[in-house]
Amino acid sequence: MFDIGFWELAIIALVALVVVGPERLPKLAYTAGKWMGKGRKMLSQVKAEIDKEMKAEELKQILEEQKKQMDPLHEIVEETKGTLNEFANETNKTAQEIEKTEATEAEVKEPPVDSPK
Numbered sequence: 001m002f003d004i005g006f007w008e009l010a011i012i013a014l015v016a017l018v019v020v021g022p023e024r025l026p027k028l029a030y031t032a033g034k035w036m037g038k039g040r041k042m043l044s045q046v047k048a049e050i051d052k053e054m055k056a057e058e059l060k061q062i063l064e065e066q067k068k069q070m071d072p073l074h075e076i077v078e079e080t081k082g083t084l085n086e087f088a089n090e091t092n093k094t095a096q097e098i099e100k101t102e103a104t105e106a107e108v109k110e111p112p113v114d115s116p117k
Contacts, residue, residue, distance in 0.1 A: 020028050 017025055
């Protein structure tokens with residue numbers, strides 16, 4: 001994080017000892033450590049939140065790609081469904097025409113029955 005070596009830390013500690021004094025230096029060190037811990041904890045929470053958001057964005061992109069891949073399949077299914085519906089309609093029309101033809105042929109073959117008077 002910071003490029004501070006051993007000698008730089010030693011000089012900072014010596015200056016702090018001279019400025020703050022030996023009585024208050026442990027309390028200062030404790031408070032500084034406490035604040036650094038809070039800062040690190042907050043930083044790790046922010047990193048975790050950013051990671052979650054990035055993963056959520058990646059999942060959204062994957063879902064969009066899947067939807068794009070499903071569109072051609074959906075079109076093929078709809079096209080096949082339409083073709084099958086047309087085939088069913090034509091089959092029904094043909095069956096109705098055959099029934100009409102058979103009904104007319106049956107009327108022609110049977111002679112009219114004369115009722116006795």
